[in-house]
Structure formats: structure tokens, C-alpha cells
Amino acid sequence: MTDSAGFTEDAFLGGQLRLRQPKSGHRAGHDAMLLAAATAVRPGDRVVEFGAGVGAAGLALAKRVSEIRLALVEIDVGLAELARVNAAANAIAADVIVLDVTSEASAFADAGLAPDSADVVLMNPPFNDPARHPASPDKARVSAHVARPTTLTSWVHASRRILKSGGVLTLIWRADGIAEVLASLDRGFGSFKILPVHGDPAIPANRVLIRAIKSGRAPTEIYPALMLNERATVPNKWVQEILAGKGILPLAKP
Structure with a gap:
């Protein structure tokens, strides 16, 4: 549904979740829903989404496990306000925090995110390579999509x-940037679980979902690739069930 004020109201999880978001700039889509479906949580967990935008991934996760304690971190004041609106409209309790993820520890602590306080973090950082993606005139879209050299680390x-x-x-990150992800995670994380994501089974993966454990020491596991489409224009029925909120991805299993 579109309104005249520059926003749309869109259904996710088969209509279980409705999100108000801008018509232009970054818009939530499959990546956010896949990230939520790949995130392992338990009732009572303190869950923090970085770069939450309008709250898509975190709110989708809360729809699956309602007893989590959710914080949505977003740098853009306008998007953060939409995240508040969306949380309330979907009857989900969430702390919405306006904060730059690159801020110092003191700023996080002042916002209620002290060191060693979260059970789960999920994030979809800006990951487009500026050398290969022409700059958009939409500054909000650039901020949400284009990675700086230090973004990931x-x-x-x-x-x-x-x-x-x-x-x-x-x-979630670009599949061709998996080496960057693993290098960034090498200090302090382990027990990696990796799920390549293909838009088309005939071409290389374009996304990768990664689960990592702080101080984890288990061997790395690479899961069979997730095919969004069985053929170029034929959606994968299992993926459609996931996107409708009727299942989880292997990374979300204990």
C-alpha cells in the first residue's frame, strides 16, 4: 500500500509483519528476512540489530520468538522513528536507539549497550563495493548500501x-567478499557456520550468511547452498515458506 507522503506499507512474513518504509532510499527486502531466518535466538535473549533501518530483520525475528529483549540500532533519525512506529504497529516491544555503530564504547554504554551485555547481534552492514557500484544521488541509499573501507571491521x-x-x-554480506568477512571475524570469533545464497542456481552465489560465536572454537561448517530460485524465474518453494515465516534456515538451529 502506498500513501501520498512518500511512504509505503508493505507486508512481510506472509502478512504477519507490516512495515512502513520510505518509497525511495534503502528498502527492506529478502536480505532482511533471510537474516532473521538465519539468526538463532532463545526466549529471554538480549538481541541487538545493527543498522536496523525501519526494523525489518529484528522485528521479523521477534515475530518468531516473541520473548526476546530487542534493541534496534540505527544512525538515521528518520528511519529510527519509522522503526518505533513499526514496532508499535506490530505490538512488538523494542528499544530503538539512534547511534552510529562505529561509535566508541562509551556511547554504546550510554545508550544501554554495555560491553558483554548482548546474547545475539544480527546485522546487514552496507556492503556494496564503491569501486564497482556507481554513486547514487540518493544519500540515504548510499549510506545504507555502500561500504567504506572500515565498515565491516x-x-x-x-x-x-x-x-x-x-x-x-x-x-549477511556479498558472497565475493567472504574473505573480508572471515578476516574481520578472525579476532575474537570462531565456530563459523556459512550458508551461500544464490539468486540463480546457474551462477555463483551473490550473498553469504555467516553465524559466528564470540570465543568459539568449533570447526567451520559450510552448508549446502540456498537457491532462491529453482530456475531463473521459478521461486524455490522452500525459500518462499521461509520468507512467509513458516520455517528457519539451518544457521538458526541450536
Whole structure:
């Protein structure tokens, strides 16, 4: 549904979740729902979403496990306000925090995110390579999509700082940047679980979902690839069930 004020109201999880979001700029889609479906949580967990935007991934996760304690961290004041609106409209309790993920530890602590206080962090950082993606005239879209040289390392560092030992980080990134992700996670994280995501089974993966454990020491596991489409234009029925909120991805299993 579209209104005249520059926003749309969109249904996710088969209509279980409705989100108000801007018509232009970054808009929530499959990546956010896949991230939520790949995140392992238990009732009572303190869960923090970095770069939450309008709250899509975190709120989708709360729809699956309602007893989590959710914080949505977003730098853009306008998007943070939409996240508040969306949480209330979907009857989900969430702390919405306006904060730059690259801020110092003191700013996180002032916002209620002290070191070693979170059980789960999930994030979909800006990951487009500026050398290969022409700059958009939409500044909000650039901020949400284009990675700076330090984006990944700073976001991983912030997640490591607020997670408890044994806490879980789940993130989505470009598949061709997997080496960057693993290098960033090498300090302080282990027990990696990796799920390649293909838009088309005939071409290489374009996304990768990764679950990592703070201080984890288990061997790395690579799961069979997730095919969003069985053929170029034929959606994978199992993925459609996941996107409708009727299942989880393997990374979300204990």
C-alpha cells in the first residue's frame, strides 16, 4: 500500500509483519528476512540489530520468538522513528536507539549497550563495493548500501564488544567478499557456520550468511547452498515458506 507522503506499507512474513518504509532510499527486502531466518535466538535473549533501518530483520525475528529483549540500532533519525512506529504497529516491544555503530564504547554504554551485555547481534552492514557500484544521488541509499573501507571491521568490532562470551553474531554480506568477512571475524570469533545464497542456481552465489560465536572454537561448517530460485524465474518453494515465516534456515538451529 502506498500513501501520498512518500511512504509505503508493505507486508512481510506472509502478512504477519507490516512495515512502513520510505518509497525511495534503502528498502527492506529478502536480505532482511533471510537474516532473521538465519539468526538463532532463545526466549529471554538480549538481541541487538545493527543498522536496523525501519526494523525489518529484528522485528521479523521477534515475530518468531516473541520473548526476546530487542534493541534496534540505527544512525538515521528518520528511519529510527519509522522503526518505533513499526514496532508499535506490530505490538512488538523494542528499544530503538539512534547511534552510529562505529561509535566508541562509551556511547554504546550510554545508550544501554554495555560491553558483554548482548546474547545475539544480527546485522546487514552496507556492503556494496564503491569501486564497482556507481554513486547514487540518493544519500540515504548510499549510506545504507555502500561500504567504506572500515565498515565491516568496525561493525564486527562493535558486535564483539557488546556480545557476551559465547554470544552469537549473524550477518549477511556479498558472497565475493567472504574473505573480508572471515578476516574481520578472525579476532575474537570462531565456530563459523556459512550458508551461500544464490539468486540463480546457474551462477555463483551473490550473498553469504555467516553465524559466528564470540570465543568459539568449533570447526567451520559450510552448508549446502540456498537457491532462491529453482530456475531463473521459478521461486524455490522452500525459500518462499521461509520468507512467509513458516520455517528457519539451518544457521538458526541450536
